[in-house]
Amino acid sequence: MRARLLAWYRRARRDLPWRRRPTPYRVWVSEIMLQQTTVAAVAPRYEAFLRRFPDARALAAASEDEVLSAWAGLGYYSRARNLRRAALEIAARRGGRFPSDPEAVRALPGIGRYTAGAILSIAFGRAVPLVDGNVIRVFARLFALRGRAKDPALAAEVWRRAEALVDKDAPGDWNQALMELGATVCTPESPSCGACPVSRDCAAFKTGRPDAYPAPDARRAPVPVKWTCLWIENSGRVLLWKRSDKERLLKNLWGLPEAGRVPAAAGRRRARTSHSITHHALTVDLRDGNLAPGAKLPPEARWVPRAHLKDFLVSSLWLKLLKTPPAASGRKTRP
Numbered sequence: 285m286r287a288r289l290l291a292w293y294r295r296a297r298r299d300l301p302w303r304r305r306p307t308p309y310r311v312w313v314s315e316i317m318l319q320q321t322t323v324a325a326v327a328p329r330y331e332a333f334l335r336r337f338p339d340a341r342a343l344a345a346a347s348e349d350e351v352l353s354a355w356a357g358l359g360y361y362s363r364a365r366n367l368r369r370a371a372l373e374i375a376a377r378r379g380g381r382f383p384s385d386p387e388a389v390r391a392l393p394g395i396g397r398y399t400a401g402a403i404l405s406i407a408f409g410r411a412v413p414l415v416d417g418n419v420i421r422v423f424a425r426l427f428a429l430r431g432r433a434k435d436p437a438l439a440a441e442v443w444r445r446a447e448a449l450v451d452k453d454a455p456g457d458w459n460q461a462l463m464e465l466g467a468t469v470c471t472p473e474s475p476s477c478g479a480c481p482v483s484r485d486c487a488a489f490k491t492g493r494p495d496a497y498p499a500p501d502a503r504r505a506p507v508p509v510k511w512t513c514l515w516i517e518n519s520g521r522v523l524l525w526k527r528s529d530k531e532r533l534l535k536n537l538w539g540l541p542e543a544g545r546v547p548a549a550a551g552r553r554r555a556r557t558s559h560s561i562t563h564h565a566l567t568v569d570l571r572d573g574n575l576a577p578g579a580k581l582p583p584e585a586r587w588v589p590r591a592h593l594k595d596f597l598v599s600s601l602w603l604k605l606l607k608t609p610p611a612a613s614g615r616k617t618r619p
């Protein structure tokens with residue numbers, strides 16, 4: 285089974301930018317970007333990020349705002365902060381070289397068991413396993429394992445099997461072959477068993493209902509959230525607001541101020557958009573904000589030239605909101 289899957293991977297794998305020169309730094313950045321973001325969204329952004337920050341030293345030398353700006357639109361911004369924090373540690377304590385010792389890798393901010401497994405096996409050739417959602421699905425089917433996809437007991441069982449099966453000679457290819465199979469052939473719905481290199485080894489295939497493994501997760505209803513944000517502009521500069529780490533969403537990121545946070549009255553509606561962030565369904569109204577004369581601004585507020593907004597408003601929520609046509613009752617101009 286291992287030989288068949290490896291041969292298939294080497295023949296059929298997608299040509300992805302991070303596979304071309306799998307140095308520890310390049311694998312690390314790709315794995316962090318690919319957590320919770322699709323390959324299609326990451327691929328065009330990955331090379332641009334590496335051009336801007338070609339190694340851990342360059343990343344460590346950048347400010348947090350610069351790294352967040354390069355991460356704009358990828359979401360889950362704590363990943364970018366952890367990436368920079370880890371780069372600072374690598375630059376300060378390891379002379380800029382990524383560690384190859386599993387414990388040292390796991391101790392870096394933002395690196396869990398999966399990411400450590402990916403870096404160690406792909407970049408260093410260490411025979412360590414990795415398990416992500418694709419691997420859970422593939423193993424649940426190959427061995428007809430019981431349990432829901434997000435069930436910790438199923439994940440523990442898959443980790444155990446992955447550890448036993450990892451290929452000692454080609455651990456990086458083996459781990460990537462499992463993930464590639466899950467991403468392109470053994471997909472969540474309607475797996476392409478006819479094109480699968482390991483169908484003869486697959487217990488779920490033999491049952492005739494491969495898509496019944498793993499059992500589907502119960503769906504969580506999204507939490508509705510409503511925001512009213514203000515567009516306050518003065519002499520070509522727009523008032524932004526740095527959200528604190530106590531916020532429920534978009535912590536520590538710049539955004540347009542929500543009504544009530546700055547001494548301004550909400551006026552005419554300019555735009556409305558809907559956006560999803562981690563199980564939250566946001567509806568955001570953008571209204572003209574009229575600052576009270578002589579109003580004193582809180583320290584979280586900052587005037588930013590309109591041309592520099594994209595360096596601050598990194599969440600795709602703002603991009604979407606500012607591109608939304610004005611509300612029918614609103615002005616003809618738009619932000």
Ligand code: SF4
Binds near residue numbers: 471481
């Ligand atoms: S035979 Fe079908 S269910 Fe089994 S591993 Fe292959 S694609 Fe997945």
